[in-house]
Amino acid sequence: MSERKAVLVLLEQLEELAPMGYTVGLHIRFATPLVYRSSYPEAWVEVYNSHSYYLRDPLVFWGVGVEGTTRWSSIPLPDPFGVMKKAAAHGLKFGAVSSYGPITSRSIVGISRSDREFSDEELDQLKELTIRLHIEAKPPSELTRAQIEALQCLANGDRHTAAAAKLGISESALKARLQSARIRLEARTTSEAIRKAREYRLL
Template sequence: MDELRVIEDRLKRLDHVSDWTFALGLHIRLANPTLSYLTYPKEWVDYYTEKQLVFVDPAVRWAISNQGICDWADISDGDASDVFGAASRFGLRFGKVIALGDLDRSFGFFAHPSRPITQEEIEQAQTLMQELHDLTRDALDMSEEELEALREIPVRS
């Protein structure tokens, strides 16, 4: 299996862990992911982008400063801009954050519409994220053309 197919396989496996949606940013550089994969509703992504919520999102703030797994409920006290409330209105009610890597960082933001994400689900996601992080480590040195092939990998069919 070539590298693109392996990455696509891991993304699809990540998508099938649960009936959740997610935003995955691999190899964050200067606050921007080298690769990103989204299954969040387009309406939420548009709203989040328009309101520039990345600058006040407690999940992003946590991911920048920590490694591991965090439940949105555990950081909701720091949500002065009500990002989690807005997310809930778009069906992203229960969420978890995964942050991994030391200097070369990757973040995953997972949300479920109707129930808390289980420990087993988030551990599977963490394992798959680590595999994706490792598989795409060379992305930092790729040409824009090579990156484009990785960016076009579909998460959902």
């Protein structure tokens, strides 16, 4: 099973656990997640994003500062902007959050329901799913020197012909290097591969 397929399967399991939806931020680096998914109600997502509540969300602060799994109601952090109260008004009355991984590449997963607190067993399931999502979505740790050189040329603005000449290889060999880099980075285009390589600090 491919990494991408495995992540989708885990997200399906997460959806079964969370009647009011979930939010997933995997491998958060420099405040940006490598993978982000949310199945919370659209109206709440729109309010949350338009007000940049991720900068004020006590769940995010907890997840960045603590590695573990807990119910929202157990988090002692202040909520001066009333993010949790506003979430409850959209049906997200009860929830849990799980945080896993090093602070330099932290994954945070939140789930919600409207009728009751999550049980201890459900918290254990959330913890397990968070760990598995973190592992399955792990970014590549390296590219070959040839792949990096090819991507760097295009990142610097060179066209294929110029990049191939600069590297002393044929244009078809350059395209082969770019294709292998796209596969390694799970990118659909070379531009996406360059963006991901920069995010992973491989360029």
